[in-house]
Amino acid sequence: MTTPSAADGARPASSGGRAPSPAATTTNPAGRPAQEPPLLELRGVGKNFGPVRALSDIDLTIPVGQVTALVGDNGAGKSTLIKTVSGIWQPDHGEILWRGRPVHLHSPKAATDLGIATVYQDLALCDNLDIVQNMFLGREEMKYFQLDEISMELAAKQTLADLSVVTVRSIRQPVGSLSGGQRQAVAVAKAVMQQAQLVIMDEPTAALGVTQTRVVLELIDQLSSRGIAVLVISHNLNDVVNVADRVAVLYLGRLAAVAPIKDLDTGTIVELMTTGRSSRVAATPGEPAHATSQPGAGPGTPTAGGTPGNGTVGHHTGEAP
Amino acid sequence: MSTETHQPAESAESGDELAVEAAIASPEVIADSLGEYLRLLFRRIRSGESGALPVTIGLVAIVIYFQARNSLFLSPGNLVNLLIQGAPYIILGMAEVFVLLLGEIDLSVGYSGAVCAVITAWSVFSVPWWVAILLGLATGAVIGTIFGLLITRLRLPSFVVTLSGLLGYEGLMIVLVARSGHGPGGSIPISNTIIDDLTEGNLSPVAGWIVMVVIVAVAAAILLLRDRQRRAANLVTPPLSVTGLKILVMAVAGVVVVLVGNADRGTALVSLRGVPWVVLIVLGVLAVWTVLLGRTRFGRYVYAIGGNAEAARRAGVSLNAVRTLCFTLAGVTAAIAGIVLASRLGSISTDTDGGQLVLFAVAAAVIGGTHLFGGHGKMINALLGGLVVAAIYNGLGLLGMSAAATYIVTSLVLLAAVTVDALSRRGSRAT
């Protein structure tokens, strides 16, 4: 186990072993390199369910305005991790920092109030309410002691338009009548309207068709281009490669690696997911947060050479268009 | 018209989506002409997502049936009688809507309403009539709140808690009647003429017209004003023809009620005419509860909890508070129904059949289109469903059917309504 207190080095700028990561430099304006604390930082976070160690010793930073993909095999602890960040579970060990300040996320509401919005696997929308009602649920606007439907509808319409969500016929139709992608869009728009700064999505494209998946991926792009950080769980490495700036790989409750997407190819990711280590990325489960900055992962090595077992996904640069 | 148009790239998938949307969305939000409105309305009904229309059609069919069997059915005297008979069922149905919307049920509303009526009938011997009514309503609030707290804090199933209420409050009612000293024969008479007049009294024919015109005008103004505000904000607005049709339906219903009420239903010796007050009580309860459910945060949260309690919780809604308040309001509404019932009967008796009342209440709500599993329904559903129940009850009575036959027919209608509800749910989930 590493000592959680050594977590200062978990900053994005700490990629000592390699050329400056473009991901890290884009977040830090030229004037103040590495001074601004990351949006969210986990230090030594652990979570047990009885004897099951769902998470142990997670050190992870989420920088502003970037898409971080969280991958891992079934049961690796991805859902547990985001539930910890969104206030559903409290960590048993470690601490969570928001913009550099330790915070206690004792309830989902506490997380939402900070600006952490979670779009759940099971979609926390009410099927019987319409789009506007869902987007304002819990934050309804009032006028003369009555719900101000008109201003809510206008705001909802504007937000959907800003996110280029144009496929719904009426924003007064019940969410139950929407397709999976449209529902995701509504949930994301709700988060945006509530001034979220970090949007967490658990398998947003699972069960979606090709077109709908594209809609959701474009939405994620929209979010990051508006400076909103995104933490997205996905089993679909195609999606990950398409949309993510950084990848965090969980293996049996430990962080096996965190790296900019351009430094990883799908073969390496799969290897990390299934074995917790990779010959190309010298990560050890005991030293998770610095996996990408280990000496073994010298410049140029990670993506060098074709990766076996992966024909379809090219070696994208990771910068989603 | 609307800015939310279909993206061409989506059109391959949106053909099916359109059908689903049209089936589930309220027609006025997507129709832009009267013709399209009617077409969408029809498609919606066919897909099982009922509105007020099926129950209205059912009501018309029942009326035609009974009128064909006995021409007295549509006589003004009988129709007014039907309204007065139906009022307690309608109001109890509205009480039930509060809890059905949550996906819960309250089996005790019949007897808790009766207990409240006992409190009012008893206290009016010594306090002014309005204090007596307030005491009755407060009793309903306390009863409902206790149930709400048991159900939310101890996480007991509402079915079982209110089932115990069904039994317990019958016992309490009998004890109270005996203790009051006013009910030696097992019933407390209503000793106050105003409370008696809640159902016995009538508006004068002129007052009936004035009140009707005012109500329709206010409702029409609210609808038109809302449309105008939406149009001014550049939002999709129902076409004028659709709103006009709604106003027309309201006006026709109002004229019919006043014409029926104002027709002389007395004997050759004594003339009796005028719309009964109880019609205004029912409309008043309907209006207040409709505004509460439709225009306030509380109402929104009731629907949200019924639709997806977890989503509501994550949105910061206090589930326990909203649920408890629903049971409180159901208790208050049941008290209103109990007082109206006592007013109609001229007394509140230990023979009051709270079990039958609750069956009629649930039937009224569900026949009217309220879902048993929460999230869908309106107060107006209880009005329409309550009229159906009252029509069956009244009509079978006119045909000389026994009470047993009335129970059986009502339970069959309830069963049919629940079946339709469950099937339409299954249907909409399959899409």
Ligand SMILES: Nc1ncnc2c1ncn2[C@@H]1O[C@H](COP(=O)(O)OP(=O)(O)OP(=O)(O)O)[C@@H](O)[C@H]1O
């Ligand atoms: N509420 C719970 N109670 C007990 N154990 C739990 C609970 N939630 C998760 N776990 C355990 O924690 C571990 C991590 O589960 P988690 O749901 O986080 O995995 P995941 O990475 O999201 O998997 P998947 O890809 O299947 O969604 C698993 O061993 C799981 O059994």
Ligand SMILES: [Mg+2]
């Ligand atoms: Mg999961």
